[in-house]
Amino acid sequence: MPPPLPQAQLNLRQRFSAMRNIPPFLREIWGTSKPLTAAAIGLRLVRAFLPVATLYIGKLIIDEAVRLIGLGVAHELQAAWQSGILDHLLLLLGLEFALAIGSDLLGRLTSYADSVLSEQFTNATSIRLMEHAATLDLEDFEDSELQDKLDRARRQTMGRMNLMGQLFGQAQDAITVVSFAAGLLAYAPWLIALLAIALVPAFVGESHFNALNYSLNFQWTPERRQLEYLRQMGASVETAKEVKIFNLNRFFIERFRTLSRKFFEANRRLAGKRAFWGTLLAALGTLGYYVAYGYIAWRTVRGDFSIGDLTFLAGSFRRLRQLLESLLTGFSQVASQALYLDDLYSFFEIVPEIASKPDALPVPDPIRRGFVFDNVGFRYEGAERWALRGLSFELHAGEVLALVGENGAGKTTLVKLLARLYDPDEGRILLDGRDLRDYDLDDLRANIGVIFQDFVRYHLTAAENIGVGQIDAMDDRARIERAARKGMADDVVAALPKGYEQVIGKRFKDGVDLSGGQWQKIAIARAYMRDAQVMILDEPTAALDARSEFEVFERFKELSDGKTAVLISHRFSSVRMADRILVLADGKVEASGTHAQLMAQGGRYAELFELQAAGYR
Numbered sequence: 351m352p353p354p355l356p357q358a359q360l361n362l363r364q365r366f367s368a369m370r371n372i373p374p375f376l377r378e379i380w381g382t383s384k385p386l387t388a389a390a391i392g393l394r395l396v397r398a399f400l401p402v403a404t405l406y407i408g409k410l411i412i413d414e415a416v417r418l419i420g421l422g423v424a425h426e427l428q429a430a431w432q433s434g435i436l437d438h439l440l441l442l443l444g445l446e447f448a449l450a451i452g453s454d455l456l457g458r459l460t461s462y463a464d465s466v467l468s469e470q471f472t473n474a475t476s477i478r479l480m481e482h483a484a485t486l487d488l489e490d491f492e493d494s495e496l497q498d499k500l501d502r503a504r505r506q507t508m509g510r511m512n513l514m515g516q517l518f519g520q521a522q523d524a525i526t527v528v529s530f531a532a533g534l535l536a537y538a539p540w541l542i543a544l545l546a547i548a549l550v551p552a553f554v555g556e557s558h559f560n561a562l563n564y565s566l567n568f569q570w571t572p573e574r575r576q577l578e579y580l581r582q583m584g585a586s587v588e589t590a591k592e593v594k595i596f597n598l599n600r601f602f603i604e605r606f607r608t609l610s611r612k613f614f615e616a617n618r619r620l621a622g623k624r625a626f627w628g629t630l631l632a633a634l635g636t637l638g639y640y641v642a643y644g645y646i647a648w649r650t651v652r653g654d655f656s657i658g659d660l661t662f663l664a665g666s667f668r669r670l671r672q673l674l675e676s677l678l679t680g681f682s683q684v685a686s687q688a689l690y691l692d693d694l695y696s697f698f699e700i701v702p703e704i705a706s707k708p709d710a711l712p713v714p715d716p717i718r719r720g721f722v723f724d725n726v727g728f729r730y731e732g733a734e735r736w737a738l739r740g741l742s743f744e745l746h747a748g749e750v751l752a753l754v755g756e757n758g759a760g761k762t763t764l765v766k767l768l769a770r771l772y773d774p775d776e777g778r779i780l781l782d783g784r785d786l787r788d789y790d791l792d793d794l795r796a797n798i799g800v801i802f803q804d805f806v807r808y809h810l811t812a813a814e815n816i817g818v819g820q821i822d823a824m825d826d827r828a829r830i831e832r833a834a835r836k837g838m839a840d841d842v843v844a845a846l847p848k849g850y851e852q853v854i855g856k857r858f859k860d861g862v863d864l865s866g867g868q869w870q871k872i873a874i875a876r877a878y879m880r881d882a883q884v885m886i887l888d889e890p891t892a893a894l895d896a897r898s899e900f901e902v903f904e905r906f907k908e909l910s911d912g913k914t915a916v917l918i919s920h921r922f923s924s925v926r927m928a929d930r931i932l933v934l935a936d937g938k939v940e941a942s943g944t945h946a947q948l949m950a951q952g953g954r955y956a957e958l959f960e961l962q963a964a965g966y967r
């Protein structure tokens with residue numbers, strides 16, 4: 351559980367240093383749509399002067415009315431109208447009316463520009479987020495800190511739009527304040543200072559609580575992610591089966607309840623304090639206002655100001671107080687929202703370590719010699735144990751190599767290193783004599799087709815599920831069908847009500863679910879979709895029946911003629927057809943050779959083979 355709220359975690363300077371995020375933020379908004387941004391700003395500029403104009407004309411109307419009263423105008427409206435004595439008053443009323451209509455119209459136009467702009471900006475930021483996430487290393491994704499950061503960043507794309515409205519609104523208010531202040535300056539300049547001083551406490555209070563709110567949200571990111579996870583576990587197609595069988599509903603709900611209650615409590619305490627102090631500090635601002643009001647009223651009674659002046663001044667002060675208050679509190683809100691931008695920007699600042707060098711080589715076509723693992727060691731981030739250590743072997747071009755070994759021996763890790771999902775911590779991997787890191791990353795990945803044991807079940811159509819193996823050939827139906835035949839998925843697809851157009855998986859309407867083995871056949875077809883020089887099947891046959899697995903591997907050997915291939919399986923009967931078998935134990939090669947050689951050696955391989963064979967007798 352997180353420690354209690356860190357009161358001193360963010361000092362004032364830190365809070366305001368977040369303001370440095372504002373200029374890039376504005377630049378991005380401007381970059382999203384220049385015309386819309388210009389419209390949103392231009393409209394506000396005009397609107398900024400409307401309040402003072404409206405109030406001033408209001409003052410003129412009152413003064414005119416008072417003057418007319420003094421003249422003792424006839425009671426007959428018609429007579430007065432005809433005499434033209436009301437013309438000036440009517441003109442002023444007409445102007446006030448036009449201002450009211452104009453202000454309403456401008457307001458609506460501004461909200462329209464804002465909402466369109468914010469939608470565009472949110473979408474653009476979401477896309478940028480996805481694009482950046484795609485460049486990151488697998489290792490980054492497995493890091494829970496990054497996941498927290500990503501989670502916060504994702505929230506920011508949605509939440510930051512009110513920041514835009516607020517910033518623009520602040521600018522508009524600031525101009526209005528200046529216009530009111532200019533009007534007031536002529537009457538009683540020091541009152542403006544009085545108002546400003548009276549509002550400072552409210553401002554400090556606001557900014558303090560905003561910062562606390564931010565640290566609360568920040569600290570609770572891991573818990574919020576857990577809540578999200580629990581919510582998903584408790585209510586999703588993927589988990590429903592097991593949740594029902596084990597009756598886990600209550601367990602998940604209870605966990606959710608406990609955790610969410612703690613978060614709620616922390617939030618509630620903060621909201622309570624905020625309400626109390628907010629009221630108290632705002633009262634000071636109100637006090638300042640009434641002192642000013644009293645002073646103007648007295649001056650009017652003394653005859654210094656007209657009735658119109660009194661209404662104008664009182665109105666100006668009221669508006670000025672509201673404006674200054676919202677400016678000050680708004681400023682602290684902007685500062686605190688800018689803190690949230692830190693999350694977004696710091697996510698964008700993460701630089702992947704695995705990337706192509708500037709002068710990267712293309713992958714040789716054909717690969718001539720193959721891969722060499724030279725004393726390779728790799729340890730997962732934060733793990734104490736080495737997943738691989740002192741691993742040396744060759745994968746010759748054109749050979750079918752099988753990897754066997756007990757759970758956790760390092761087979762999958764080896765494959766991930768081969769595909770450069772990670773780089774080794776020790777030793778090196780060579781491809782045709784050059785370090786794997788010298789090659790262009792995209793080209794390398796394009797030349798390696800891997801299906802992992804935990805391959806993804808895309809809730810898309812059958813054709814798309816296979817097509818994702820070579821995304822640029824997604825529309826090539828003939829190629830998809832060929833791949834399906836090679837992977838023995840053609841029968842699976844043929845049995846679907848809508849064939850290749852059938853959405854598979856239960857998540858969406860009309861989706862049809864497949865058996866585990868059928869999913870695997872689709873995944874294997876995906877591997878064939880990519881006509882890669884190196885093909886790797888990491889145990890994607892575990893759910894296949896014995897005959898199917900045998901056929902898959904037979905075919906795999908046939909079809910990978912001239913290709914370099916790696917397969918991983920726990921079924922020794924399937925593995926024996928490989929050109930060479932590598933037995934891994936504790937992250938290194940324990941033995942290697944053909945099936946016959948390994949059997950003759952009588953080591954772990956022979957022992958495990960006998961064990962499996964005995965099971966069938």
Ligand SMILES: Nc1ncnc2c1ncn2[C@@H]1O[C@H](COP(=O)(O)OP(=O)(O)OP(=O)(O)O)[C@@H](O)[C@H]1O
Nearest residue numbers: 492730733737755756757758759760761762763764
């Ligand atoms: N993402 C990860 N983060 C941390 N440790 C990991 C990760 N993946 C695997 N490991 C650890 O690395 C070691 C090797 O795992 P690996 O998945 O390569 O084994 P494997 O031989 O493929 O096993 P299996 O037959 O069960 O698939 C194991 O000790 C495992 O706990």
